[in-house]
Amino acid sequence: MIELFPVLLAGVAAGALNAIGGGGTFVALPALVAFGLPPVTANAVSRIALVPGAAASAWVYRSALVPVGATSTAALTTTSVLGGGAGACLLLVLPASSFEAAAPWLLAFATLILACGRPLSRALNRILGHSVGMSPRTVLIGQFVLAVYGGYFGGAVGILMLASWSVGLGLDTAVGNPMRVAQLAAVFLSASVLFLFTSDALSAPLLLTAMLVGAVAGGFAGAHLARRLPARLLRGVVLATAVTTTILYFLRG
Template sequence: MSEFFPVLLAGVAAGALNAIGGGGTFVALPALVAFGLPPVAANAVSRVALVPGAAVSAWVYRRDLTPVGPTSIRALTTVSVIGGGVGAGLLLALPASSFDAAAPWLLAFATVTLAVGRPLSRALTGALGRPVGMSGRAVLTGQFLLAVYGGYFGGAVGILMLALWSIGLGLDAATGNPMRVAQLAAVYLSATALFLVASDALSAPVLLTAMLLGAVVGGFAGAHLARRLPAGLLRGALLVTAVLTTVLYFLRA
């Protein structure tokens, strides 16, 4: 039980971060690894635990959902569910050493995207004089690839979604945030279904329960507070967390 409350707090933080701007995996995954779970098992447990929090956040945002570019909400969600399942299958099929080797580089990639995604979007928009307009097929293809990444690893996948939509469609981050949360829940849902039947995600019930309860509380509170938190402060906190986690993973590797 000494593990319960620290992991519960990590779940609250992870759920809130996912609801507000993304990056919950940067908190959830290291917390579970710190309490003795192997990286692959920790990844599966965090994915299962964060689903209810993401679903609660999506419910809070349900009236704010708008289509992404020329795609429908149904089509985008379907692609997210399928891609999340494919990514989870890859995590389970590939050797654990593959994830151990890839995790620091995936974290680094997500951190760089978090740091430069918004400035790059503004630069491209200024250079072209208009927002870039991706076709519906391009949006769905990009979403599928991100969903596969989300099912396999998940770190900052919501941030990557906003970066793609912002760069490719000129979609404002505030407008796209409700859809980001909904698609995050879709990616996690299919991954969770596979993890529950084909992984050892249930082998650590205390850690799973603590993370799950915390993520629900954080997801609910974070979605309600999202419009009140200064965007600059949020981005700074996410970036600091991402950088520190990436450095720690490279040192561990």
């Protein structure tokens, strides 16, 4: 059990990072690989283990959840679950390598949008003379596409969500962060259930349990910390996480 303590700590760190700004996978996955798991198995274990942590964060954030435009939270969450499941099904028949080359560039674009989203949205409103806010149908279509990407590849899909909501609706990053966490849990829920039956994640039950317990603790504590951060600081943390994640993806590729 003492040997599992580093995995537990990695789960705590990953859960907390996901609750505050994202990027928890960059802690969880290397820790599992360092412990001896094959990369494919480690990816499945980390996906499954981090979902309860995201759910714990969403529970803490429940009173801070705000609708994404005029779209109901129930419709958005249902779309995320369905899209995540569809993406996970695609992963069973198609290789994820096709997204690996594009992921850093997608993240770089999303980070730029995240940094300039609200000013860009306001500028478009002034130029056009009316709001450019996305309709509920457009929001749901975009969310389904992102959820499919999240279930299929999963690379920082939360950053892409925030970028989309920022430029399309002018939603503040700090205000939208709780909904990002809730939708991440929804996207990965169906994918994780599928991985339980199609991967060999259950071949390492102790590692899975240690990572899961740590992620729940970290997700719970991280969400409480994020709720106490000033909005400007939280926006800075989310943007810094996006920049760091983008750099790490370029270095990894």
